[in-house]
Amino acid sequence: MNHRRRKGRWFRSNVGAMILGVLSEATVILAYTLRRTAILLVSLLIAATVLFVLLRLLPGDPANALLGVGATQEQIAAARAQVGSDQPLSVQFVSFLGNIARLDLGTSFVSRAPVLAEIGNRMAVTLPLTLIGFALALLFAIPLGIIAAVRSDRWYGAAISVVSQLGIAIPVFWVGILLVWVFAINLRWLPSGGFPLRGWSSWQEAATGMVLPALTIGLVMGASLLRYVRAATLDVLGSDFLRTARALGSSFPEALFRHGIRNGAVPVVSILGIELASTFLGAVVIERVFSLPGLGSMLLLAIQQRDYPNVQGVLFVSTLLVLLIGFAADIAQRLIDPRLRGRVQP
Amino acid sequence: MTAAAETQAVERRQHSLTLYAGAVLVGIHVVIALLTLVWLPYDPSAMAGGRLEPPSWLHWVGTDRLGRDLFTQLMIGSRIALMVGVGAVAIGAVIGVTLGLLAAFASRWLDDALAATLDILIAFPTLLIAMLVVAASDTASLSTAIVALGIALSAIVARLTRILAKRVLLMDYITAARTSGTSWLGIVLIHVLPNIWPTLSVNFALQFGLAVIAEASLSYLGLGAPPPNASWGRLLQEAQGTVYTAPIGAIAPGVALVSLVIGMNLLADGLREAIDPTRQAR
Numbered sequence: 001m002n003h004r005r006r007k008g009r010w011f012r013s014n015v016g017a018m019i020l021g022v023l024s025e026a027t028v029i030l031a032y033t034l035r036r037t038a039i040l041l042v043s044l045l046i047a048a049t050v051l052f053v054l055l056r057l058l059p060g061d062p063a064n065a066l067l068g069v070g071a072t073q074e075q076i077a078a079a080r081a082q083v084g085s086d087q088p089l090s091v092q093f094v095s096f097l098g099n100i101a102r103l104d105l106g107t108s109f110v111s112r113a114p115v116l117a118e119i120g121n122r123m124a125v126t127l128p129l130t131l132i133g134f135a136l137a138l139l140f141a142i143p144l145g146i147i148a149a150v151r152s153d154r155w156y157g158a159a160i161s162v163v164s165q166l167g168i169a170i171p172v173f174w175v176g177i178l179l180v181w182v183f184a185i186n187l188r189w190l191p192s193g194g195f196p197l198r199g200w201s202s203w204q205e206a207a208t209g210m211v212l213p214a215l216t217i218g219l220v221m222g223a224s225l226l227r228y229v230r231a232a233t234l235d236v237l238g239s240d241f242l243r244t245a246r247a248l249g250s251s252f253p254e255a256l257f258r259h260g261i262r263n264g265a266v267p268v269v270s271i272l273g274i275e276l277a278s279t280f281l282g283a284v285v286i287e288r289v290f291s292l293p294g295l296g297s298m299l300l301l302a303i304q305q306r307d308y309p310n311v312q313g314v315l316f317v318s319t320l321l322v323l324l325i326g327f328a329a330d331i332a333q334r335l336i337d338p339r340l341r342g343r344v345q346p
Numbered sequence: 347m348t349a350a351a352e353t354q355a356v357e358r359r360q361h362s363l364t365l366y367a368g369a370v371l372v373g374i375h376v377v378i379a380l381l382t383l384v385w386l387p388y389d390p391s392a393m394a395g396g397r398l399e400p401p402s403w404l405h406w407v408g409t410d411r412l413g414r415d416l417f418t419q420l421m422i423g424s425r426i427a428l429m430v431g432v433g434a435v436a437i438g439a440v441i442g443v444t445l446g447l448l449a450a451f452a453s454r455w456l457d458d459a460l461a462a463t464l465d466i467l468i469a470f471p472t473l474l475i476a477m478l479v480v481a482a483s484d485t486a487s488l489s490t491a492i493v494a495l496g497i498a499l500s501a502i503v504a505r506l507t508r509i510l511a512k513r514v515l516l517m518d519y520i521t522a523a524r525t526s527g528t529s530w531l532g533i534v535l536i537h538v539l540p541n542i543w544p545t546l547s548v549n550f551a552l553q554f555g556l557a558v559i560a561e562a563s564l565s566y567l568g569l570g571a572p573p574p575n576a577s578w579g580r581l582l583q584e585a586q587g588t589v590y591t592a593p594i595g596a597i598a599p600g601v602a603l604v605s606l607v608i609g610m611n612l613l614a615d616g617l618r619e620a621i622d623p624t625r626q627a628r
Binding site: 035039042043046054165166168169170171172173174177178180181185267270274281282284285288289299300303315318339 | 458461462463473474477478502505509516552555559562563566567569579582586589590593596597600603604607608611612
């Protein structure tokens with residue numbers, strides 16, 4: 001109580017407390033990040049194991065994919081030695097882990113090209129497609145979701161909700177087909193699909209080829225996100241803290257933006273990670289609709305051709321990306337909501 | 347007072363409207379699905395008319411490029427979609443809720459392990475798991491797809507259950523229940539499940555839609571159940587090439603699919619608002 005009398009001491013001790021507070025917050029976040037990193041690494045190890053087991057569960061010897069029908073005994077033995085499937089499983093597993101740790105994903109059975117290089121080429125299509133599509137989705141979802149919740153009593157709030165209901169019920173490839181039908185076949189504004197052979201060096205062609213696929217992703221993902229944004233906003237609108245803030249004299253927009261966004265963002269961020277991941281993986285279907293040479297079509301082709309190194313490589317890289325996205329979403333949630341930093345003790 | 351009562355009455359009417367609209371949409375599909383078991387307008391794999399015929403009284407949505415009746419195939423599609431949705435969600439719910447609650451209640455170590463495993467399962471999403479399973483089993487069948495989809499959905503359900511349950515477990519009434527000696531199971535049954543159930547059940551309806559859509563995607567990619575199981579996805583894939591000459595073939599299966607998924611979502615929304623007292627009070 002002494003410090004209350006002397007302003008200087010009060011000030012100093014308060015600053016000290018603040019610094020301590022910030023430091024302990026930072027320590028908590030840092031500790032969580034470290035722990036989450038350890039989980040990420042373990043997850044990667046488990047994912048690699050799952051991948052190994054899954055691919056070895058596939059019927060037939062991977063070496064068969066190298067050979068035509070009616071190969072001789074010697075050819076089979078040679079192919080097995082080349083692929084490594086003549087080794088015991090434990091040896092195969094260790095060398096598989098070693099290769100993955102060095103990011104050596106092997107070479108394709110079919111094209112004999114290094115898998116990682118091929119994935120890199122394909123990423124030049126899939127990554128921009130995913131990111132542009134996701135950015136469009138956020139652009140649609142956040143403002144419209146908040147409007148739909150705040151103005152749920154007006155016709156346009158209800159209309160947004162109804163349209164978003166429609167949006168999440170539509171398979172992404174059907175939206176693609178419909179957009180092609182309208183914009184490529186009837187209106188002839190945009191190409192119905194395909195990607196320039198020279199890739200982004202003929203960037204205008206590449207960019208116009210991206211418009212319809214990205215719009216497809218943006219519409220479907222946006223509608224699905226909008227529902228979460230709307231639900232989170234509705235929860236906030238019915239909350240006690242918002243009522244208290246209003247009772248203490250905040251205006252409605254002030255209360256919503258000061259207290260609402262942070263509270264409402266927590267469930268949305270956890271969904272965002274999953275949605276971004278599924279956008280990335282949903283590209284498999286989108287690429288098929290618009291015949292884009294991305295990661296998805298690489299995987300589809302590899303599965304059809306039984307091109308094991310390519311299947312394995314694509315799955316590993318996608319898993320890695322998805323795990324990284326989940327990692328980022330978890331940290332972001334902790335940064336937004338301090339309550340989550342403490343844990344439930346059973 | 348009267349105005350408030352009036353708003354409440356209007357809201358209740360809207361809720362029941364949602365519920366009825368959903369029930370009608372889903373009901374139509376259920377009736378059609380049951381009907382396919384005993385009667386079909388045409389043999390689904392036989393040529394019933396000319397190629398790519400436009401809609402007529404004989405063929406309500408025309409014929410496909412092999413002259414097969416499209417409406418017959420749409421009807422079979424309803425049956426397949428319902429089987430996929432119900433089967434996958436049931437599998438996903440049982441595994442998912444159990445795992446999620448386990449994680450929420452578990453010690454930190456077990457929780458981390460489960461959360462990491464869930465992350466991995468989510469990292470192999472619905473469609474990829476199903477693609478792999480189908481590619482692996484030379485005989486692609488509907489039940490492999492359903493099991494694969496169910497397992498994939500369970501990860502999403504578990505993750506959601508875990509997050510929701512943890513938020514409930516932070517509440518003061520849980521502490522009160524614990525100190526007054528309520529058992530683990532009691533807390534789950536009395537406090538956790540009723541609190542998270544509305545959100546979960548809405549999520550199940552979404553999962554139903556996801557499963558139906560994922561199966562359609564699988565069929566669209568050419569990895570679905572083989573003919574004569576006319577999944578809507580395969581119909582769409584076949585019709586995409588002829589969308590210029592016969593757009594109805596590329597539209598009708600999509601409309602059928604969307605009507606089922608929307609019906610399910612409306613049904614869930616209506617039920618949630620009927621069940622959840624906190625939403626009624628607002």
